[in-house]
Amino acid sequence: MDWLQVVILSIVQGLTEFLPISSSAHLILVPVLTDWEDQGLAFDVALHLGSLSAVVIYFRGELVRMARSWLGSLAGRGVDGDARLAWWVILATLPVCVVGLAFHDAISVGMRSPLIIAFGLIVFGLALAWADWGHRGSRDETQLTLRDALVIGLAQALALIPGTSRSGITITAALLVGMSREGAARFSFLLSIPVIVLAGGMETLGLIRDAAEVEWFTLTVGTLLSGISAYLCIHFFLAFIRRVGMQPFVLYRLLLGAWLLWLFW
Template identity: 60%
Template sequence: MDLVQAVLLALLQGVTEFLPVSSSAHLILLPALTGWEDQGLAFDVAVHVGTLAAVVWYFRGELRPMIVDWGRSLLERRLVGESRLAWGVLFGTVPVGVAGLAFKDVVETSLRSPLVIAATTIIFGVLLWWADARGQRLRSEHTVGWKDVLVIGVAQAIALIPGTSRSGITMTAGLMMGLDRQGAARFSFLLSIPVIAIAGGLSTVELIGAGESVIWTPLLVGTAVAALSAYLCIHFFLKLLERIGMMPFVIYRLLLGGALLAVYA
């Protein structure tokens, strides 16, 4: 992998990881359309480290009280302060963890096709539009209850299907449950922290077991580019969300899905 490929793939990962447009779909499609070889497991780990660093740093102010209050809730055996949100993030991660272990082989083989990506891109794009248009948008992420966590957590598990978009479907579910746009987006981003950490950890174990040789320069460049682009993406997405809504991303998904159908159907 040369540095141009590393920069473009890392930039794509950093931007699309947190937008409701599916990072996995774009990372599958770019090499397929350009004829590049698969970027390899080591590079996937590197860009996941970059995006994880970005979201943790961006939400560092919220994460500190969440962790402290979560610890207090264990000791006091009751919800205190931000422990509700911390427990919500933890329990919301369980469905995707279970589904990932159960369907890992299917997701990585049978479902990695342009037609599957086209279908999920369109279907979940329309669902995002519906949720944004019809959702009550009354609550912030700090009000999430167990019903919200269950619905959003199950939605996150569905995002294992390429083209669905983890951030997109969790925002969709959050909007359907009555969260406002900022609340749905922020809870989605907080949910990404354990998911990215688990995925990156499993890939690291797999990489160590495979004993692959590592060329460090593109990995370091990829990590830095993914971290910077992901941080900027989160910042500007949250800043502009109330003004632009979800419609630009819905339109993009419909155009992308239609183009894929035209090429591969």
């Protein structure tokens, strides 16, 4: 990998991991459109570590409270709002784990087509527009119910289809159950933590199994760039959707999807 590839892929991962525009689609498309060689499993792990670090640092206060209350609920000290939110994050993660384990090979090998990405961008972009225009409410992540968590969790399983966007589909589902834009985004970001941990864990196991050669300096740079861009993305995204909404991201998805259809059909 040359340094231009390292910088572009790191920033693309950091920005698109949390924007509702599909990080997997962009990481698949960048090598296709540039004729770069595949960046390799080790670099993918490093980029995920950067994104994970960003969201953990950004929500560190909430995560500490959630962990403390969740452990307290296990010890029989009752379930408060923080413990309930922690349980909802765990529950909403289960569907994507089941689907990912059952269909990982079929999805990772058979669904990385630019045309599938194009249709995912367009179809789920329209779903995001529909949810944002006509169905969002005013509840935040502390007001979720068991039913809400299940709906969002089931929707998250669709993110395994390239072009869907994990953040996009979870925000869409959260808006549909009556959450505010900011509340939907914050819950989506919290949901990303166990998903990134699990995905990174699977990639790490593959890396260990293949005994691949590792360029540590390149991986460190990629991790830092991904983490910094992801942190800035979270901060500015929450402020942006509070004032503007989801429609610019919908428009981007539709234009990118249409361009891919024109390019690869």
